[in-house]
Structures are given as structure tokens and as C-alpha cells.
Amino acid sequence: MKDFIKFLRLDSLCGQLVAIAVLSLAALQCVNYYAVYSIQQSYASEFLSVGHDYLASVCQALAHMSAAEREDYLASLDRSRGALAKPFRFRAAEAPEWETETDYYKSVLAREAVTEILTRAGIPPRDVRARVLYGDSPEASEPHFAGYVFPMMQMLVQDGGGSWLELVQPLSVTDRRLIWRQRIFIMAESLICFALVIIFIVRAMLPLKRLGESVERFGANPETASPLPERGNYEVREVARSFNKMLARVQRNLTERDNMLEAMGHDLRTPLARVQLRLDSIEPPELREKFAANIEEIRSIVEQGLELARSLRTSEKAVPMDAAAFAASVADDMAANGGAVTFAEAADCGEPPLVAARPTCLRRAVENLACNALKYAGGAELSVERRGESVIIRVEDRGPGIPPELLEKVFEPYFRVEGSRSRGTGGTGLGLTIARNMVLLNNGFLTLENREGGGLRALITLPALKTAKIGEIRS
Incomplete structure (x- = not known):
């Protein structure tokens, strides 16, 4: 997971491509949201025009009824709308004390639309008024509008008998299921697009990642x-x-x-x-x-x-091996030949320190480091530790150590540290170079550090081998 996050960081090419794609998709989804919003507004406007037709139709019907028929008809309309529990309400009303609003163009359009329909139907001109009520309007708190959806359009038409007809309908889409279906669809579309973009960009960038790793191995x-x-x-x-x-x-x-x-x-x-x-x-x-x-x-x-x-x-093949047992055998062989080399058992960490290594090459590296320790310190101590995905073989001594600024330079061919590590001791300046080459042949790396209290510590770090991969290497 850490490697994946590192792969997607903004200072990497993959991270920048993903950022560009995600920002482009985000912009596209903003356009989609605006398109859905526009569709919903068009749906609400169409619904508003249906209300105009409905109001004009009722007025036309009332124009051909007697007073008693008109009263029964209005009562039946009120009962039917109440049973449907819809925000589209129609009822008889008292004479309004307000005029048509002119600061909201839909109010004027609504009045003109109803007047035009009635005129074309041959009905004498009627007083038509329209206004928009919002949730913070004073009328919103009246019991008459309890349960209504704001903002809404309120239209009143005076019928032939002098009474008024009121139609109230919302100015927005009230079907919450439709709204949320559209929103969920856009969100799901965005997530799917984001996932596909990341997958395809990462897949396209993997060869470059492998190229970087190959260049790093090539440099080492x-x-x-x-x-x-x-x-x-x-x-x-x-x-x-x-x-x-x-x-x-x-x-x-x-x-x-x-x-x-x-x-x-x-x-x-x-x-x-x-x-x-x-x-x-x-x-x-x-x-x-x-x-x-x-x-x-x-x-x-x-x-x-x-x-x-x-x-x-080298033409030697890598084989799975226990690094602890290997280091112990090297220490035993050198001790049998008279060298003061010991092996320190490490605490049991649960997993054996398995590595895939070329035994001869690794042995030469460890022996070179141990011989240096014997030459300059008179003794060497070997130990092995499993640390995460790596296995570390330590070769330590209590000699004079190396100045910190020369810890990396001593790996250069024919370079020798002055003093006790001079040519007079028999060294040619190639031992550490050869040891590092041997470690590199085992896909590891060799570093040096000074010990607290004096002495030098050589660390051979090798990739840990999982048990499941042993069969693959042997095959």
C-alpha cells in the first residue's frame, strides 16, 4: 500500500496524470450536475405550464355551471387533491389583497398564460393574479399553507360569480426519489470513472516504474x-x-x-x-x-x-538457505582454522531468516569481512537478524573503526585508510570492493557503520525469502 501511495504522489508522472484525469472528470461531473439541474428546472417549468392549463380548464368548466353546481364541483376538487396529498392544490379562496408580482418573471408569465388560454376559449376577461411564496415569506407560517412545498407559485382567478379560485404548485421538482436517483447515478458514474482512470493510468505507468528499478539496479x-x-x-x-x-x-x-x-x-x-x-x-x-x-x-x-x-x-545459481545457519557455519569454519570468530544467536522472531543467495559468493563476502575484522581488530562477531522484508547479516569488531567521511570511499578499488589499515598490514585495498560485489551478486547491499564504544560494523542486507517462494526458486 505504501508503494502504491508513493507511486501516486503528485511529484511523480503517474500522480500528475491521475490528478489531471481526476480534475477533468470532476469538471465533467460538474457539467453533468448542471445538466441534471437544468433538466429538473425544465421539468418544473413543464409542470407549471400544466398548472396553467389545469386552472384555465377549471375556469372554463365553472363558466357553464350554476352556483350550486359550481359549489359542489369545487368541493369535490378540494377533496380529491387532499386525498392525493400532492403539493398541487386547488380550492376556492377569498379575494386577494395583493397584485401580480413584477419582480419575478414567472409570475407575469403565469398570469399572461392563463389570460391567453381563457381568451382563446371565448371566456370574458377575468382578473388573474400570480406571485411566488418562499419559505421565509410571512404567509408561509399561516395554517392554510401547512404541508406545502416552498418555493411555490400562487395563482388566483376570479370566476364569473365574483368568487376566486386558487391554484398553488411548487416551482421545483418534489419527487425526491427522482432527484436522489439522479444524484446517486452521477456519484456512481464518477466513482467508476475515477477507479477506471486510476487503474488504467497505473497500468500504463508500470513499465516506467520497472524501467526506473532496472536503471537503479544497473547503476548499482x-x-x-x-x-x-x-x-x-x-x-x-x-x-x-x-x-x-x-x-x-x-x-x-x-x-x-x-x-x-x-x-x-x-x-x-x-x-x-x-x-x-x-x-x-x-x-x-x-x-x-x-x-x-x-x-x-x-x-x-x-x-x-x-x-x-x-x-x-558468476554462473552460480541462487538457492534458498537459512542465513543464520549459514553464518554460524562460516564462524565455525574460521574458528576451526584458529580465527577468533564467534556467532551470536539472535532472538526468535517467529520467521526463519530465509534468503535466496549464491552460497559461494555470499561466503566469500562474509569471509572477507571477517578476515578484515581479524586483521585489524583481532576478532569478529557474526549475527543474523530478520527485519521486516529483509535479512541482515552483521560482522562486527572492536578495532579502530573508520572515519565517518570514509565509510563509503573505502569501497573504491585500491583505496586504503591510513594508520592501522595501511599497506604495511598486507592489504591491497580490494577486499571491501570484492565483498560488496559479492553481495550485489546476491541482490543485496553492503554498508559500514562505526559501533558505539569503538569498532566497525558491516551490514549485509538481503531480501527475505517467503516460504511460498522456495519451491519457485528450486524449480
Whole structure:
């Protein structure tokens, strides 16, 4: 989940595309809401025109009735509307004390519409009045309007007998189910669109994420970086294809370099052997001893150079292994050869510290670190810890340590820290470089830090292996 949120942050391309799409969809939904609102207003206006026709029709019917018939007809209309419990009300009313409102255009339109209908029907001109009542109007608190829906249009028409007919109807859609169906539909549409946009953008951006991971692996260890699958859209495929071409060229150049170094190392062995055979003829003995020391130093540099060249590549396969048992076996082997190397049992954390590693490469890395600890501190302590999705192998000593500003620089080839870690102790400056290369071949990373109270701590961090994946690696 954290990786997904990190993938969608606003400073990433995926996050920006999602933000643009979401904002576009939000704008579209605002247009949809406005469209629905307009439809509802049109529905209310159509309903209002039906009210005009209804009012004019009742007036036409009353014009051809006697006074008694008119009274019975109005009473039946009042009973029928009350039974329906609708906001569309029609009844007999008293003479109004107000005139048609002119500040609300629908009031004028309503009066003109009813007057026109009655005129076309051949009915003598009648007094028609209309106004709009809101929820905060003084009339809204009257018992007569209890249960009415505001805002509403109130229209009154004077009939032929001098009495008044009142029609009251709302100015908005009162069907709440219709309103909420429309709102829920828009909200569901928005959520579905948002989900689809995020899914498709994330899916389209995954190849770029894999490209970034491949570039990071390439920067850490070009020799073991693998080609990127050429999948995704056209632009991503082109970038992946270019990256793979660059990777192939760099790896080919590195292979040629390693082969050249290895060939030079092998070729130097022969003249060194010849010089070694001719040492006995050199006099005096002191000079012979100096030549022998120099030859031995050159031989050590050649051997370390060959080991460095071999540490950059391997054909060994990764296998599942228990890191704790592995570190304990390394400590036991070195202790059996006279080294002061111990293994500290870690507290049981519930899950075994399983890793997928190349045993020989990892052993060489741990042994190099332990040998450094023996050389500069006289002893080493190994331990293993499972921390989240990683397994950490520690190699610790109580030696002089390394200045903090040089903790990363010591991994450079042929770099040696002055003082107790100088060439005089026999070091060539390649041990830590080789150890880091060996760890990189196991998809891990090696870091150094100084211990509290003095000493150095080397941390080999490897990806933890889940039990379910063991069968996949073995297959």
C-alpha cells in the first residue's frame, strides 16, 4: 500500500496524470450536475405550464355551471387533491389583497398564460393574479399553507360569480426519489470513472516504474542487471528498447575489461615465476629479501586483481538457505582454522531468516569481512537478524573503526585508510570492493557503520525469502 501511495504522489508522472484525469472528470461531473439541474428546472417549468392549463380548464368548466353546481364541483376538487396529498392544490379562496408580482418573471408569465388560454376559449376577461411564496415569506407560517412545498407559485382567478379560485404548485421538482436517483447515478458514474482512470493510468505507468528499478539496479551493479521487458505503449517500448541496447553495450565493454584484466593477471604470473627462480643469484641476502618482498607484493596485487575481476560475474545459481545457519557455519569454519570468530544467536522472531543467495559468493563476502575484522581488530562477531522484508547479516569488531567521511570511499578499488589499515598490514585495498560485489551478486547491499564504544560494523542486507517462494526458486 505504501508503494502504491508513493507511486501516486503528485511529484511523480503517474500522480500528475491521475490528478489531471481526476480534475477533468470532476469538471465533467460538474457539467453533468448542471445538466441534471437544468433538466429538473425544465421539468418544473413543464409542470407549471400544466398548472396553467389545469386552472384555465377549471375556469372554463365553472363558466357553464350554476352556483350550486359550481359549489359542489369545487368541493369535490378540494377533496380529491387532499386525498392525493400532492403539493398541487386547488380550492376556492377569498379575494386577494395583493397584485401580480413584477419582480419575478414567472409570475407575469403565469398570469399572461392563463389570460391567453381563457381568451382563446371565448371566456370574458377575468382578473388573474400570480406571485411566488418562499419559505421565509410571512404567509408561509399561516395554517392554510401547512404541508406545502416552498418555493411555490400562487395563482388566483376570479370566476364569473365574483368568487376566486386558487391554484398553488411548487416551482421545483418534489419527487425526491427522482432527484436522489439522479444524484446517486452521477456519484456512481464518477466513482467508476475515477477507479477506471486510476487503474488504467497505473497500468500504463508500470513499465516506467520497472524501467526506473532496472536503471537503479544497473547503476548499482551493471554486470548483473537484466534486460527490461519491452512491453507497454509505444513510447515505453522505445525507451525499454534503447535501455536494453545501452545495457548490452555496457555489459559487453565490462566483460571485455574483465577478460583483459584476467588475461593480464595470468600473463604476469609467468614472468613473476621466472624472477622468483632468479632470486637465489642475487647478492647480498638483504637485497634478495627486499626483491622477494616486492615480488610477493606484486603477486598479491595480481591475485587480488584476478579475484576482483571474477567477483563481477558468476554462473552460480541462487538457492534458498537459512542465513543464520549459514553464518554460524562460516564462524565455525574460521574458528576451526584458529580465527577468533564467534556467532551470536539472535532472538526468535517467529520467521526463519530465509534468503535466496549464491552460497559461494555470499561466503566469500562474509569471509572477507571477517578476515578484515581479524586483521585489524583481532576478532569478529557474526549475527543474523530478520527485519521486516529483509535479512541482515552483521560482522562486527572492536578495532579502530573508520572515519565517518570514509565509510563509503573505502569501497573504491585500491583505496586504503591510513594508520592501522595501511599497506604495511598486507592489504591491497580490494577486499571491501570484492565483498560488496559479492553481495550485489546476491541482490543485496553492503554498508559500514562505526559501533558505539569503538569498532566497525558491516551490514549485509538481503531480501527475505517467503516460504511460498522456495519451491519457485528450486524449480
